[in-house]
């Protein structure tokens with residue numbers, strides 16, 4: 001925890017900090033947001049294209065091994081749905097007209113892991129497996145992974161151990177994929193992780209370690225244990241280029257989905273995307289990918305719980321991963337387990353500080369109300385973390401953001417990212433709905 005005078009200094013320097021410390025919902029516009037080409041990044045367009053090519057090499061394998069991907073031709077992708085009934089409910093809830101169209105990116109329906117973590121987590125495991133298989137001479141550098149289910153791959157992978165620290169969903173995605181490929185896999189779960197997630201992982205063949213500390217502590221411990229093993233590989237959610245790239249590739253497929261629906265994104269038709277943010281990898285990677293394709297015409301906003309505003313505090317102060325919410329006296333206690341992160345990723349925050357348009361916070365009670373509205377109006381069931389995006393359009397419309405940029409509100413398209421909930425058991429979902 002910082003000294004009282006240091007916290008006072010931060011409040012004097014950044015007036016919005018007073019509201020953040022009082023756990024009041026805030027809306028912050030990023031003063032350092034710049035054009036992609038004016039930014040300085042450790043990755044470029046070429047990396048995103050290469051990542052997409054790696055996914056493509058695996059599609060024959062997915063089609064064969066995960067039948068739920070057959071319809072998608074072996075791609076791990078989710079639908080983009082227009083949610084008019086939810087829009088009506090939201091307009092009543094916020095007593096404001098939502099100008100422009102509202103879509104939901106249904107990552108709760110992503111195959112295999114039922115959350116946005118399928119994008120980053122599975123990609124990082126695929127990348128690691130490809131490197132091992134290529135080095136062992138089992139496969140050529142451009143070859144497809146159709147033969148990946150052959151026994152010689154499993155034999156090779158079984159010598160290696162994958163570790164990951166998680167609040168739940170990343171553990172699920174890494175655990176399920178690693179076990180399927182034949183790796184040994186250890187998942188280090190923070191105290192927020194739900195029992196059913198641990199049970200499911202054990203059932204899939206992962207070893208689960210339970211911690212009494214939060215996400216950062218589970219990651220620190222997992223990193224130490226995994227790196228002590230010469231054949232260990234740690235998926236580091238606080239600092240991972242591969243997770244980030246895995247998330248970024250959705251941009252190609254989202255563009256296709258928008259094209260198919262005849263939705264134009266240009267100067268006169270801005271695209272607004274609202275992304276729940278934990279450590280920042282998923283929203284940061286998606287933002288980076290979207291900026292590659294849509295440039296200045298896409299505006300990405302992150303959403304965090306009022307009790308876990310880690311990216312907001314990191315970017316507002318410029319301290320990024322050098323400050324945690326606990327350092328300033330905020331408890332990181334939220335029912336949105338996927339967002340229960342006290343300190344942002346160093347890798348992701350270095351991108352987002354240049355690309356995110358803004359960040360807002362939301363109270364836990366609102367998350368549950370939004371979850372119930374979505375279930376009632378659209379029959380779509382998500383987890384609490386996944387609803388944080390819904391207040392975004394109203395935050396933006398109530399601010400001067402669009403006015404300052406001379407945008408016509410009715411020509412905007414709003415996409416709320418539903419980041420997870422696909423694997424939530426029925427009884428757990430009922431407690432969400434009855435809360």
Ligand SMILES: *Cc1c(COP(=O)(O)O)cnc(C)c1O
Pocket residue numbers: 115116117169170276277278279280281282283338339341383385386419420421
């Ligand atoms: C992990 C997660 C997020 C946020 O992703 P980060 O990479 O941690 O920022 C959002 N929603 C859900 C459901 C998640 O599991």
